[in-house]
Amino acid sequence: MSPELFKAWSTQVLTSVESALDNWVPESAPAGLGQAMRYASLDGGKRLRALLVQAAAEAADAGATPASQEAALRAACAVELIHAYSLVHDDLPCMDNDVLRRGKPTAHVQFGEAQAMLAGDAMQALAFEVLTPDVGEGAGVPPVLQARLCRLLARASGQAGMAGGQAIDLASVGAALAETSLRDMHHRKTGALLRASVQMGAACGGVPTDSIAWQALSDYGHAVGLAFQIVDDVLDATQASETLGKTAGKDADANKPTYVSLLGLEGARQEASDLLHQALSALQRSGLPSQATASLRALAERIVHRDH
């Protein structure tokens, strides 16, 4: 996929995701809660998870119906809400105590700790609300698909996934984490939600859980998730805060283990490159048409070769 085509594709996806989130994250939530939720979830970040959902949905279902398109849009917004809530909680003083995020003051700096925590809590609930439109609220996302999407998202967000990874992260400050433990932590903390994004997109495209395509897309999601984190560590070690839009070098400063501290800069880059190959070969064995997986290929390449 040419850079121009990718740009056009991703712009179109991001426009519909931003517009849907603008619609679904309610300004009207009481006592300033809505403002805090919107501050933390609108117009933010690369929307990588949303792009993965949409790319996987397109890969699985070339002739998408209005219902499957709406399902993919809802899934994309739901994973972005979970991701955004996790950043709000992660930035709190009792966690990473970070003051800068996406180039703006973090939510608790802007709204106070209590409101930020509540906004995160409400964003997690909203993610599941977005996935379960009532009759008449959506273009008819089938309840079977609604349940499947909730199942995938809940498992990726909870103790076995993101929250579990954050608990390991919390316990690992200053500890000499072995490579397998570091991988386990990242597989949960960021990898689980990135893989779930791909799986949720595949589910919207109707891929059955017991198919070869499902396994291959899950493998793609796993590889891309790990690669993302490794590149994150590399950028954190080599880039300035202004480029990243967040405080650089923080993990290393806090004596947290990173892929760079473990594998060295070159070793980490090599590992990311190996994972890109794994992701691309998973797509090849998925049995999906090469044309349909073009966006997934382009995304994997951009994740590994990005500079911020």
Place this chain on the structure above:
Amino acid sequence: MSPELFKAWSTQVLTSVESALDNWVPESAPAGLGQAMRYASLDGGKRLRALLVQAAAEAADAGATPASQEAALRAACAVELIHAYSLVHDDLPCMDNDVLRRGKPTAHVQFGEAQAMLAGDAMQALAFEVLTPDVGEGAGVPPVLQARLCRLLARASGQAGMAGGQAIDLASVGAALAETSLRDMHHRKTGALLRASVQMGAACGGVPTDSIAWQALSDYGHAVGLAFQIVDDVLDATQASETLGKTAGKDADANKPTYVSLLGLEGARQEASDLLHQALSALQRSGLPSQATASLRALAERIVHRDH
């Protein structure tokens, strides 16, 4: 229903709920997260929400199938997980800063603030996980019902429900909240989840959303939810901490508005008594057999006439 019969019924429900939660809240969650989740969710409290789910399910479906029984058990555990997570977050220093809960140190006192917040986050995700068993994990809870339960729970937990109510609560410290605002806050903060408990039970019993029984059971849940909070305020004003298992008089000390400060002690008691009548008359117009709604009647009476 005689006190003996009620005791036998509630003991049976609580035993299966405790046993199911013991099974579903994983000790194995990494880095101590499982212990914190279990500390905050097992063996705790009156389990009023679980009892409401079960009573409503029985009222709606006298000849329950294994699938509807399993659905009701999962729904009961899910609302208890949401309730328990909300207490953990509510007790944190940035919120109510409470150190005593159910006669034990609060979760952050026991495990630290960061772990307590993560445990709460993971418990919210787990609630939706419990509601969406995969094929082979449960007795075959139909996906349509899974989606309906997630829809009800997400709406009751988020900005329009519990989290929204907490935001109003947060903003109301020291403020002269009018009676309508106080009602709105409590309707969201505790009422929404109590009503959702009744609705989720009714959904497990197969009550359609557009039926008279659904509306009547929802009205019952609304009245009982408000009565619960009013009695809570009365007890908070009149009982000692030892009886309550939590710090008494805290809301009044923090200059938070309560029903007692607004209506006086006698006025608040009268209001609770009126709501009990509303709840019972809602059951009468539900069209459900009087025998089937015996547990719901008994629960409403106990909520209003409890002494702790």
